[in-house]
Amino acid sequence: MKKLLTLVFVLTSISAYSQIGASVNTEMESTIDYKINRFRLGATFDPDVDKWAMVMPSVKYEIIQKEDYTFHAGITLVDLDHVSGVRIPVGIDAFPFANKNFGFVMEVYGTYGTEYEWDLPDGYDDRFFIRGTVGFTYRFGKE
Numbered sequence: 082m083k084k085l086l087t088l089v090f091v092l093t094s095i096s097a098y099s100q101i102g103a104s105v106n107t108e109m110e111s112t113i114d115y116k117i118n119r120f121r122l123g124a125t126f127d128p129d130v131d132k133w134a135m136v137m138p139s140v141k142y143e144i145i146q147k148e149d150y151t152f153h154a155g156i157t158l159v160d161l162d163h164v165s166g167v168r169i170p171v172g173i174d175a176f177p178f179a180n181k182n183f184g185f186v187m188e189v190y191g192t193y194g195t196e197y198e199w200d201l202p203d204g205y206d207d208r209f210f211i212r213g214t215v216g217f218t219y220r221f222g223k224e
Contacts, residue, residue, distance in 0.1 A: 103221070104217060104219070105216050110127050112125045121140070121155070123141065124139070137157050137168075138158055139168075139170070141153045148181065149176050149181075153171070153172055153174070154171045155169075156169060166193055167193055172189065174186050182221070185216070186214075189211065189212070189213045189214075191209065
């Protein structure tokens with residue numbers, strides 16, 4: 082019970098200085114971020130894979146924070162069963178509307194993994210690829 086009370090106290094204390102956001106992109110992955118100052122601790126869910134291991138934890142840092150946009154970079158672990166890869170995302174969240182809670186996310190990420198199987202011609206490294214995504218984002222609790 083003592084551990085539970087401590088956990089509740091810590092989480093409610095952090096929530097006073099944090100913000101929660103959610104987004105979905107063209108890869109059909111959904112992300113939930115928990116923002117503390119300039120850091121975003123998050124989890125990305127891949128609906129194409131029917132296993133718990135495709136919950137991918139991430140840490141992102143907002144390099145530039147403006148009212149209308151943020152520029153971020155970070156790292157994401159891919160396939161938690163045995164950490165088969167990492168992503169390095171770089172992106173912009175733009176909030177062009179009067180309601181600054183809703184916006185667009187544009188992100189490019191490089192993924193390096195040991196277990197990807199792509200049918201590529203000889204001479205190409207099938208363990209590294211770059212993708213770009215565009216999607217929507219919503220910030221809860223933004224005033």
